[in-house]
């Protein structure tokens with residue numbers, strides 16, 4: 356039965372309710388099948404020398420949900436993200452996004468297919484302005500099309516569309532006043548917002564966030580949480596890695612737990628931390644000391660160098676490729 360109140364708030368409540376309904380009767384087993392998975396991974400293995408960083412037998416991510424991926428330090432969460440999004444090459448394994456095989460697909464094509472990620476250490480290039488970072492989000496995630504770039508009327512139209520989309524997102528993320536500031540002048544939290552806004556330039560279906568709350572001061576916490584919930588309200592699927600259990604409890608519909616490279620448990624956020632397998636994994640884990648300022652800075656430089664190399668490969672920040680349904684299928 357629909358009364359006036361439920362109708363008035365239908366947009367927000369329906370999405371959350373639909374996500375929760377999808378998980379309602381699921382077993383709490385690792386790899387449990389979901390009613391409508393957008394992402395399905397099988398036997399994904401990544402080794403570094405003698406260390407097996409990832410060994411995921413089977414996992415599914417439910418479409419339209421906010422799913423948290425948690426686990427102790429070194430569990431393989433970021434490495435697993437890297438495999439799925441084409442930023443690193445798995446030793447073996449297969450995975451599909453919307454039913455389409457994605458293993459071996461390079462990062463910009465993964466993004467073009469509608470699956471984007473953000474980074475633990477934000478990759479916002481500090482020597483580019485906020486707007487330039489946004490424009491780069493459209494181009495860099497989509498790759499270059501040499502022939503289209505030769506037809507000025509085509510790319511001029513796209514340039515306008517890209518600028519318009521960037522402006523719209525900057526307003527939504529309250530970064531429009533910073534449009535012409537260097538990304539390097541932003542606070543940690545503002546960089547996280549920029550990273551999320553930049554990922555949305557390609558209108559993704561699945562947004563993968565790597566520790567969206569790390570380094571964010573409390574003043575921006577609620578705003579970031581709101582933006583993540585908003586992604587689901589707009590029909591996107593969210594998979595995020597996070598250590599902050601308050602955030603996990605607050606926003607996720609379902610939690611997947613990794614330890615020592617494998618998925619060891621799944622369940623609702625309200626009870627997952629009382630699962631014995633999860634307690635054992637956290638108690639048995641080696642706890643790293645938090646990174647020092649200089650270690651964080653060094654990692655940021657490394658991430659920027661990697662991104663700069665990537666930009667160099669894809670050829671700068673001009674002449675982005677158009678986005679059409681036909682192009683996305685390629």
Ligand SMILES: Nc1ncnc2c1ncn2[C@@H]1O[C@H](COP(=O)(O)OP(=O)(O)OP(=O)(O)O)[C@@H](O)[C@H]1O
Nearest residue numbers: 403406407408426427428429430431432433434435
């Ligand atoms: N490029 C690499 N070379 C060698 N070992 C690596 C590399 N990347 C990750 N590892 C190792 O793989 C394991 C998994 O690391 P990963 O960063 O994926 O874990 P995580 O769950 O994301 O951890 P955290 O929560 O601390 O970010 C760790 O033991 C890590 O040291």
